[in-house]
Amino acid sequence: MIKVRDLEKSFDNRPVVKELSFQATDGAITGLLGSNGAGKTTTLRMICGVLKPDSGSIAVDDVAGDPQAQQRRMGALLDHIGIYSRLTARENLVYFGRLRGMAPAPLKERVREVLSALKLESVADRQTSGFSQGERMKTALGRAILHSPQNLLLDEPTNGLDIPTVRSLRDLLKRLRDAGTCIVFSSHVLDEVRALCDQVVVISNGSFIAQGSPAELCSQTDTPSLEEAFLKLTCSPEVPQC
Amino acid sequence: MLSQSLVVAHKEIVESFRDNRSVFSLLMYSLMGPLAVGLVSLSPAIRGAAQSPLAGLMSVFTLVSAFTSGMNVAMDTIAGERERRSLLPLLLNPVHRRNIIIGKWLTVSLFSILGLAVTLLGFSVVFVISGMHLQVPWPRFLLAIALGMFPLPILAASIQLLLSTGCRSLKEAQTHLSMVVFLPMGVGMFLVFFPAARRAWLNFLPLVGQQLHLQSLADGRAVPLVQSFVLGCLTLTLATLVMLVSSIRLHRDEIIYGN
Numbered sequence: 001m002i003k004v005r006d007l008e009k010s011f012d013n014r015p016v017v018k019e020l021s022f023q024a025t026d027g028a029i030t031g032l033l034g035s036n037g038a039g040k041t042t043t044l045r046m047i048c049g050v051l052k053p054d055s056g057s058i059a060v061d062d063v064a065g066d067p068q069a070q071q072r073r074m075g076a077l078l079d080h081i082g083i084y085s086r087l088t089a090r091e092n093l094v095y096f097g098r099l100r101g102m103a104p105a106p107l108k109e110r111v112r113e114v115l116s117a118l119k120l121e122s123v124a125d126r127q128t129s130g131f132s133q134g135e136r137m138k139t140a141l142g143r144a145i146l147h148s149p150q151n152l153l154l155d156e157p158t159n160g161l162d163i164p165t166v167r168s169l170r171d172l173l174k175r176l177r178d179a180g181t182c183i184v185f186s187s188h189v190l191d192e193v194r195a196l197c198d199q200v201v202v203i204s205n206g207s208f209i210a211q212g213s214p215a216e217l218c219s220q221t222d223t224p225s226l227e228e229a230f231l232k233l234t235c236s237p238e239v240p241q242c
Numbered sequence: 243m244l245s246q247s248l249v250v251a252h253k254e255i256v257e258s259f260r261d262n263r264s265v266f267s268l269l270m271y272s273l274m275g276p277l278a279v280g281l282v283s284l285s286p287a288i289r290g291a292a293q294s295p296l297a298g299l300m301s302v303f304t305l306v307s308a309f310t311s312g313m314n315v316a317m318d319t320i321a322g323e324r325e326r327r328s329l330l331p332l333l334l335n336p337v338h339r340r341n342i343i344i345g346k347w348l349t350v351s352l353f354s355i356l357g358l359a360v361t362l363l364g365f366s367v368v369f370v371i372s373g374m375h376l377q378v379p380w381p382r383f384l385l386a387i388a389l390g391m392f393p394l395p396i397l398a399a400s401i402q403l404l405l406s407t408g409c410r411s412l413k414e415a416q417t418h419l420s421m422v423v424f425l426p427m428g429v430g431m432f433l434v435f436f437p438a439a440r441r442a443w444l445n446f447l448p449l450v451g452q453q454l455h456l457q458s459l460a461d462g463r464a465v466p467l468v469q470s471f472v473l474g475c476l477t478l479t480l481a482t483l484v485m486l487v488s489s490i491r492l493h494r495d496e497i498i499y500g501n
Binding site for chain 1: 253257260323327329332333334336337495498
């Protein structure tokens, strides 16, 4: 479970996230929905412990104030997938498993399981420099779920993927959700949010706007679709693109 | 935890040895000095002359080798990671950033020390081929080198990592790190051609001390081992401090959103 309270972050005196609060529960996929530049990536980076918030608090499974303890409870696939091109897919996974302190024998078995779950066995011992975008994304996803985290954060994970890969990724996320994992998923693709998310947190200009299931958001805004609900919630006369 | 640093170092070493550029640059930079000095030593004009200019040249090339052998790895290991967007995924792990830097520092130091060792080995061959004689006994010479000289590539690794943490791309790192090579070159050449500038305390100043050290040894003047030891300790202390500054820089927000 992830609880975010009054989170704030500025870069060069420019506020990017403003008093943001929301909660993502176990066994559910929570989507962070917002336009480009709404603050989704910065929020995820703060939750992951790579950026320090200016103020506010983040609790992961009720652990707060200790970024490393929080990182032990989560896996993440953010916008930089950056796998090591001179290592094989298996070596990439083993490296991150060893960094997380996994013992050699269980790690070897777990890497085999993850490669199998992601259908990467046939390329597991090839250096990743020649991998397709889908294979690279799957390797990076494998890295995020290797240690069976209770919390999983994904930042627009389907960008650049073909349809079969997107479908297998969605199936994997649903299986993890059904197993009780708390998944936070950022996207600006409404179809994806509707297909995957149990809860949606709408963010605009770094601020919390609304939270609910896609149906609840439609009902709250009295609109027939999530797209209309999103536009009604985030658009104001001051926002030119609306 | 040192074990995490060793995991990082192991991965960096495997990756660096799979990258032909790192191995080639190590060999080229470390053999450059012995080849150049070897050619000069075979010249008839030099053969009849005193050995002092050769000793000076050797010491300059040795210092340069300590700074150039690990340069490619230093660029790749931080600036290269940022460029390839693999630094952020690394920082998502519950590993203290100091341990990450220590792992990378160990790798760059290893390459720099290997380069220095190849250079010194090359100069030993030059000594034999050119008929030059080492007037200091070999065991003493080797001990003085081990104590005084080998901390220098470790300092070089620290400086290069520090600069690399401030760079967003390999190209940017290449520009900055290439300039650092002028440091040993400038210090070396200055002391070779302006020996009057030497002062006793300079023997303990990292980089300058190593240059004076090498020149004394090559000229056949024994260096007190305690002097080599103190110089080595001071150099290692400075190297550790610079490395710690790099780990602090790795905490800045710019390391993430700057690229």
